Amino acid sequence: MKARGPNAPWRILAAALALAGAACLVLWADHSTPAVSTGSTSGVTTEAAPTQTVQTPEPTVRQPRPVRLTIPVLDVTSRLIRLGLQPDGTVEVPQDPLLAGWYHPGPPPGAHGTAVILGHVDSVDGPAVFYRLGELEPGDRVQVRLDDDSTVTYAVHTVRTYLNADFPAQRVYGGHGRRELNLVTCGGTYDSSRGGYQANVVVNARWVSGTRS
Numbered sequence: 001m002k003a004r005g006p007n008a009p010w011r012i013l014a015a016a017l018a019l020a021g022a023a024c025l026v027l028w029a030d031h032s033t034p035a036v037s038t039g040s041t042s043g044v045t046t047e048a049a050p051t052q053t054v055q056t057p058e059p060t061v062r063q064p065r066p067v068r069l070t071i072p073v074l075d076v077t078s079r080l081i082r083l084g085l086q087p088d089g090t091v092e093v094p095q096d097p098l099l100a101g102w103y104h105p106g107p108p109p110g111a112h113g114t115a116v117i118l119g120h121v122d123s124v125d126g127p128a129v130f131y132r133l134g135e136l137e138p139g140d141r142v143q144v145r146l147d148d149d150s151t152v153t154y155a156v157h158t159v160r161t162y163l164n165a166d167f168p169a170q171r172v173y174g175g176h177g178r179r180e181l182n183l184v185t186c187g188g189t190y191d192s193s194r195g196g197y198q199a200n201v202v203v204n205a206r207w208v209s210g211t212r213s
Contacts, residue, residue: 063111064146066102073140074132080144083118093118097128106173109144110152110210113175114182121186121197130185134159134201142181142205152210154181156203161187163199172202179207
């Protein structure tokens, strides 16, 4: 999915974006089964995060935590904040659109399992940290620096766009027997009457180097 052009009418969209906020991001872990409706007036049904997919690192060994994300081909560098779950079970999202966040109920990058990093595509002020995420191609490198000064490197495997109603929470947040990283942001058509962006861009990357078992 190609990102919106640089001449997007940010000021025209400002009011709608301010109201929609992170609606798309809140839906990232929301499409599990069964659905739990929140009674949203946006026409999009939100659901609780799939707790069965949460992966907890081994408690006896402290895993290094991620502190910085770098995507060289996109010229993206971001400090990583920690994201958890909201009281209603939906996934917390970054407050700062220029920062990406690591979903810390899951494993950290470099550990066995699926690490997830979330970021906004835009805001009322313009492009956000993952504005160009959909431009990534297989083989592109993604690097995560950990708090022990080591670096984990991944190679992009797939770039896919999913409608909000079809978001594969188990695939994105669940473990699949390998070390991988999923990067997620909003995408698709922007429709203010339906709560914002109508899809999500998911980049799946596979581990290359930076061993942590």
